[in-house]
Amino acid sequence: MGLNMSSSISEISKEVLLDMYYKMILIRRFEEKVVELYRAGEIPGIAHGYIGEEAVAVGVCSALRKDDYILSTHRGHGHSLAKGIHPRYLMAELFGRKTGVCKGIGGSMHSTEPEVGVIFSSAIVGGNIPIAVGVALAMKMQRRDNVVVSFFGDGATNTGAFHEALNLASIWKLPVIFVCENNFYAISTHVSRSVAAKEIADRAVAYNIPGKVVDGNDVIEVYKTTLEAVERARRGEGPTLIEARTYRWLDHGMYYLGPYRPKEEVEAWKQRCPIKRLKDLLLSKGIVAEDVLVNIERRVEEEIEDAVKFARESEEPDLDFVKQFVYVR
Amino acid sequence: MAAREITYVQALNEALREEMRRDERVFLMGEDIGIIGGVFKVTQGLYEEFGPERVRDTPISETAIVGAAIGAAIAGMRPVAEIMYMDFLMCAGDQLINHLPKIRFMTGGKLKVPAVIRTQYGLYRYAAAQHSQFYPAFLMNIPGFYIEVPSTPYDAKGLLKSAIRDENPDIFIECAALYRIKGPVPEEEYLIPLGQADIKREGNDVTVFALSYMVHVALSAAKKLEAEGISVEVVDPRTLNPFDKRTLIESVKKTGRLVIIEPDHKTAGVGAEVAAIVAEEAYEYLNAPVIRLAAEDIPPPFSPKAYNAFLPNEEKLINAIKKVMKYKR
Ligand SMILES: Cc1ncc(C[n+]2csc(CCOP(=O)(O)OP(=O)(O)O)c2C)c(N)n1
Numbered sequence: 234m235g236l237n238m239s240s241s242i243s244e245i246s247k248e249v250l251l252d253m254y255y256k257m258i259l260i261r262r263f264e265e266k267v268v269e270l271y272r273a274g275e276i277p278g279i280a281h282g283y284i285g286e287e288a289v290a291v292g293v294c295s296a297l298r299k300d301d302y303i304l305s306t307h308r309g310h311g312h313s314l315a316k317g318i319h320p321r322y323l324m325a326e327l328f329g330r331k332t333g334v335c336k337g338i339g340g341s342m343h344s345t346e347p348e349v350g351v352i353f354s355s356a357i358v359g360g361n362i363p364i365a366v367g368v369a370l371a372m373k374m375q376r377r378d379n380v381v382v383s384f385f386g387d388g389a390t391n392t393g394a395f396h397e398a399l400n401l402a403s404i405w406k407l408p409v410i411f412v413c414e415n416n417f418y419a420i421s422t423h424v425s426r427s428v429a430a431k432e433i434a435d436r437a438v439a440y441n442i443p444g445k446v447v448d449g450n451d452v453i454e455v456y457k458t459t460l461e462a463v464e465r466a467r468r469g470e471g472p473t474l475i476e477a478r479t480y481r482w483l484d485h486g487m488y489y490l491g492p493y494r495p496k497e498e499v500e501a502w503k504q505r506c507p508i509k510r511l512k513d514l515l516l517s518k519g520i521v522a523e524d525v526l527v528n529i530e531r532r533v534e535e536e537i538e539d540a541v542k543f544a545r546e547s548e549e550p551d552l553d554f555v556k557q558f559v560y561v562r
Numbered sequence: 563m564a565a566r567e568i569t570y571v572q573a574l575n576e577a578l579r580e581e582m583r584r585d586e587r588v589f590l591m592g593e594d595i596g597i598i599g600g601v602f603k604v605t606q607g608l609y610e611e612f613g614p615e616r617v618r619d620t621p622i623s624e625t626a627i628v629g630a631a632i633g634a635a636i637a638g639m640r641p642v643a644e645i646m647y648m649d650f651l652m653c654a655g656d657q658l659i660n661h662l663p664k665i666r667f668m669t670g671g672k673l674k675v676p677a678v679i680r681t682q683y684g685l686y687r688y689a690a691a692q693h694s695q696f697y698p699a700f701l702m703n704i705p706g707f708y709i710e711v712p713s714t715p716y717d718a719k720g721l722l723k724s725a726i727r728d729e730n731p732d733i734f735i736e737c738a739a740l741y742r743i744k745g746p747v748p749e750e751e752y753l754i755p756l757g758q759a760d761i762k763r764e765g766n767d768v769t770v771f772a773l774s775y776m777v778h779v780a781l782s783a784a785k786k787l788e789a790e791g792i793s794v795e796v797v798d799p800r801t802l803n804p805f806d807k808r809t810l811i812e813s814v815k816k817t818g819r820l821v822i823i824e825p826d827h828k829t830a831g832v833g834a835e836v837a838a839i840v841a842e843e844a845y846e847y848l849n850a851p852v853i854r855l856a857a858e859d860i861p862p863p864f865s866p867k868a869y870n871a872f873l874p875n876e877e878k879l880i881n882a883i884k885k886v887m888k889y890k891r
Binding site for chain 2: 394427428
């Protein structure tokens with residue numbers, strides 16, 4: 234893992250750093266709330282938490298312009314918030330309300346808001362990767378300089394879709410960045426039992442594109458590596474595969490699926506909390522005073538409360554309402 | 563017959579265990595089926611008993627799972643592959659549709675493919691459009707594999723054992739909403755022949771053809787209507803291919819009225835085929851138009867309010883039965 238967090242921070246503006254902190258706290262508190270509301274029966278369906286992985290979504294999205302695109306997955310709340318979806322509309326979607334990003338029709342796993350660059354989220358593992366390639370193809374054909382990020386997990390790199398998509402993106406030199414969030418497990422299955430490559434980033438070799446491993450709990454490193462990939466893509470030099478190593482603190486979804494990870498492993502990763510790392514860095518480098526961060530935390534608490542209230546008070550769609558959206562009429 | 567009651571999941575688990583003990587060519591593969599015993603716990607304890615050779619956790623590679631099941635089957639094994647959700651069957655579409663049901667035929671009968679592909683669909687899980695699909699009629703439209711749709715623990719066990727022993731490929735479709743229901747299952751071994759419908763309740767006035775989960779809805783409706791003097795016969799096809807026309811036709815001949823209830827889409831659904839069979843072969847016995855109750859012709863919506871209305875239910879069934887009862891001979 235190349236860059237060292239503290240050495241490279243000086244080139245990043247305070248504004249960007251504070252926004253990173255804000256987004257990471259926003260995701261953390263949002264997800265904590267989701268768990269609570271899910272257990273209370275207020276959020277229906279299935280949902281997957283992003284706690285512990287915040288630095289990946291935030292590091293990547295901080296390196297993008299608002300008009301760049303991302304495609305997300307079943308574990309997508311963090312991506313959506315990092316790219317700029319307002320927590321109100323995401324929370325309302327999780328509640329299945331008309332005011333949600335997908336009008337309550339999509340739920341947790343399909344968050345989409347093209348206005349802020351969240352162009353689509355798929356719950357089929359690997360499903361968004363070829364679609365990201367298509368979005369990038371459109372950018373190229375329309376001579377736009379926007380780039381596209383496809384987020385996916387380690388497990389997704391075992392799908393045929395992943396391999397076909399990387400090959401196509403490479404031969405056509407498309408402006409797409411493949412961001413693999415390697416949290417070491419696909420549900421219960423550890424990468425050592427499922428991925429034949431030594432490192433997921435090595436899979437890039439087969440497609441003749443750069444493959445980079447980053448510490449996915451280091452938001453600065455994720456950010457810098459993504460910036461390089463973005464520049465390469467904008468120059469028309471084609472895709473990059475980034476493997477961000479991180480860890481999910483929660484179970485796969487909202488249910489406990491049995492013991493498949495050693496407790497010590499989970500605890501050790503919690504010690505490497507990406508948010509605490511950024512906070513310690515900001516304070517130790519004297520970039521901000523603690524009260525600035527406390528204010529951010531307070532602001533986030535208020536935003537989450539507001540989002541929940543907004544969701545609760547919103548109307549549910551009925552069958553006639555949802556029927557309008559099958560076809561373009 | 564020993565009067566013990568076990569759940570649908572336990573019944574499936576027993577079927578797998580017994581067949582693996584009986585025939586060492588039988589082995590399992592699928593995502594997360596091993597060390598955690600499956601996300602729905604159908605394979606619980608089998609990894610411990612049979613080990614990693616015969617209970618194989620796979621990567622997220624549906625094409626390879628179905629394809630490898632085909633390959634192992636033509637080379638003398640008895641694979642039982644699990645596809646976690648029915649929605650993901652289509653990730654293996656090529657192996658599933660272009661290979662699995664065609665190989666025996668196009669090799670002039672030189673090969674056989676005794677593989678079982680187990681999968682499940684859920685109801686009332688509010689998991690949105692990519693995790694709630696049930697499309698049995700699409701599969702029924704493809705000749706070359708058998709399709710089981712058990713509705714009770716007894717049927718689940720007997721049909722799965724038969725499917726494993728059968729020389730043909732099988733798509734075995736479980737219903738997750740039934741996993742926790744209990745029912746009588748004898749201690750001693752039994753098999754259920756493929757292609758035999760079951761009259762789940764006898765009656766004289768109306769035949770209700772009920773598919774999978776809807777068998778339970780039909781039984782409950784039948785009980786209520788009995789108090790009103792309406793005698794309902796409930797026909798459960800149990801397998802869609804082979805399809806037991808005779809039981810259906812005999813029932814319609816007796817009652818003269820047919821209502822179909824199915825949790826798949828209405829257009830070109832299973833009920834469309836059933837209605838067509840009755841129109842062709844028992845037209846002169848019908849006293850009333852056939853009524854089909856099915857899921858709406860839209861993808862499954864997330865919002866619980868819309869989703870609940872999307873499915874047929876007991877109230878709709880009771881109304882339909884009362885409607886056909888108004889037609890006299
Ligand atoms: C094609 C497909 N197969 C299986 C699943 C069920 N499933 C949902 S998430 C998941 C694990 C995904 O692991 P990974 O890609 O590493 O992402 P993570 O959940 O760890 O973020 C599986 C198997 C699915 N959604 N799609």
